[in-house]
Amino acid sequence: MRKDHSQVGEIGMRWWRSAIDSDTGRSRKARAELRRADTPLAVLGVSAVHDLNRALKDSGYGLHHRADGPDRLALIAVALAHVTDGRGAAAARRFGAGEPPPLSSIRFNTLISTEAPRELIRPLVRALKIIGGSTDARKLTRDLYWWNDRVRTDWCFDYYGATDAKPLEDDEETQT
Numbered sequence: 001m002r003k004d005h006s007q008v009g010e011i012g013m014r015w016w017r018s019a020i021d022s023d024t025g026r027s028r029k030a031r032a033e034l035r036r037a038d039t040p041l042a043v044l045g046v047s048a049v050h051d052l053n054r055a056l057k058d059s060g061y062g063l064h065h066r067a068d069g070p071d072r073l074a075l076i077a078v079a080l081a082h083v084t085d086g087r088g089a090a091a092a093r094r095f096g097a098g099e100p101p102p103l104s105s106i107r108f109n110t111l112i113s114t115e116a117p118r119e120l121i122r123p124l125v126r127a128l129k130i131i132g133g134s135t136d137a138r139k140l141t142r143d144l145y146w147w148n149d150r151v152r153t154d155w156c157f158d159y160y161g162a163t164d165a166k167p168l169e170d171d172e173e174t175q176t
Contacts (some may be wrong), residue, residue: 005146007059009138009141009142011061012076012141012142013138013141014055015051015080018051026048030047031081033046034048034081035081037074040074040118043073043077043078044070044073044074048077049074052073052077053073068116071116074118074121075144076141079144080137082125082133083134083135083140084133085135086137086138087136088131088135088136090135090136090140091140091143092155093158093161094134095108095111095127096108103130103159107123107126111123111124111127117144120147124144
């Protein structure tokens, strides 16, 4: 049975709303600590990150079995800490929107060529700051959780505004 990958995005969105975006002292503290964190280990020292980890694990998406699990968890948490409006367009689409695009093609290519979550933190945070943190928090969580060739390919189509030509997982026309 195939898992519903959108659930990862919902988990990230719920965590972002409660742990980062809400106007409580705990959220302000977590947001500030995560925005200042400069290593994955510093990120893992923030208690709110472990709430995200538990939510992922309890839903069957735990990162504990992956070699890069702690770094990937840190990447997701730091990225979401830099999201200011979680209902915006997809990050890659925002990075490439306009002429000239907010994120140069050189920076974008650096971003998508980065495979290791640990190495992706710094360029992704810079890119999110450039777009003012307005991006779809669900999709960002989902993309960073899976961050693989398929996701990076989708980002290329989104960045260059070619989403109508993007390969689909389940092409409805071929099913009729």
